[in-house]
Amino acid sequence: MKIPKGIEGDYLETKENHLFFDIKGYHHPQNRKICFLRFYPDQNGERIKEGKKYKKIYSLEERYSKLREDYPQYLFFSNELDLELQGVEIKDIKKIYTPREYYDALKTRNNLSEIEKHSKDLCELFITECSVPEDAIGISGSPMIGLNKDDSDIDLIIYGTRSGLEFQDKVKTLFKVSNNIRMYNSQEYKIHYKWRVGGSKTSYKDFLKSEKRKLHQGKFHGIDFFLRYIKSPKGWNGTYYDYNFKNLGRIKIKAKIVDSTNSIFTPCSYKIKCLKVIESNLIRNNIDLGDLNEINSFRGRFCEQARKGEEVLVEGKLEEVNYKNSKKYSRILLTDQIQDKMIIITS
Secondary structure, eight states, rough: OOOSSTTTEEEEEEESSTTTEOOSSOOOOOTTTEEEEEEEOOOOSSEEEEEEEEEEESSSSHHHHHHHHGGGEEEEEETTTTTEEEEGGGGGEEEEEEHHHHHHHTOOSOOHHHHHHHHHHHHHHHHHOOOGGGGEEESSGGGGTTOOTOOOOEEEEEEEEHHHHHHHHHHHHHHHOSSEEOOOHHHHHHHHHHSTTTTOOHHHHHHHHTTOOOOOOEEEETTTEEEEEEEEGGGGGGGGGGEEEEEEEEEEEEEEEEOOGGGGGGSSEEEEEEEEEEEEESSSSOOOOOEEEEEEEOOOOGGGGGOOOOOOEEEEEEEEEETTTTTEEEEEEEOOOOOOOEEEEEE
């Protein structure tokens, strides 16, 4: 399977300013990559690469603020997505780092750091025990670009729609029989609760309904690991210019999950049936919600959030989706750390 460079899970480095961005999604404009600032040079930074100190930036709000203040050239408004985005023009990219190439490089090296060794070993465990094709797995995150700390996590990518779905079935067994890999315990879930949904007013009980059964995260030799699943290119559906999104405001609904097959992938999506509109703050009054049939998010916290047949409370941004100027429907996009929610209410 041939995977192009410059997609979800890859990082890029700018020619000027020595900034590192993580690339988002599959669809990009012809002249730039949609990506979000992750590391920037700072004399007070705790990470060092080639003699230069860097800081890691976390929240989406902080990333936008940093670019507005110091690097506004990496902000642009997308008419297609109807929102301001972060991105780097192709001509300004120094290098694109890919998880596939990084994993291949580790296989030929002997002088691996502890995090590199554990990342490589976890890949090999999944290849051996879960039948993941060797060319369908890679290592992402800060180690890939040489900006990790001693306590950095393991971030893996599994490529291919079929590979991802089959792996999900097999990793359930691996969690039960392996001595080296496990799911989180109750204390660790409490830690995750603070940084995953902190400030959102989601209760710990509601958080745990989804979190305790997620298979894309856990511990390997005591180190946190996270998985992202990337669909095969034939499942990416069109190009950046085939879509036109319109912001319709915010909405809160009760919905039933009709299909959760794509809940493991990034971006994740759920097919839904809207049962009841609870609250709405829409930009106009004549919006037809009859074609509201999807929940979508690029945020990992919403992967594996609900299963087919479950009812959920969903709050987020309502968008109109126009595909190739012919197929129209509405979706709820979950992006905001504080405001957006997806909570199981019945199963």
